[in-house]
Amino acid sequence: WLGIEPGEGPPDAYRLLGLEPGESRPGRIRRALARARRRLEPHRAGPHAAECRLILRLIDEYERTLADPDRKRAYDRSLGPAARGRH
Secondary structure (H helix, E strand, O other): OOOOOOOOOOOOHHHHHOOOOOOOOHHHHHHHHHHHHHHHHHHOOOOOHHHHHHHHHHHHHHHHHHHOHHHHHHHHHHHOHHHOOOO
16 A cells, blocks of 8 residues: 555555655655655545555654754765665
């Protein structure tokens, strides 16, 4: 229901939010966060409610990470070269 294959593990922030790796423009990040939360809303009470809650917490964590320049740099470094030096 999110396009994530079973066993794939949690997607990185950019994939989950539908952003290019390394995206740093605050407006794009805010819109992507809002879009991700809206996409999850219908699943909050359905058969995926538990997973939905976990993913919403993950989105909250990604929001804190991407909003803080130092945390974002460290996060991007942890993803490897694909997330560096973009935007």
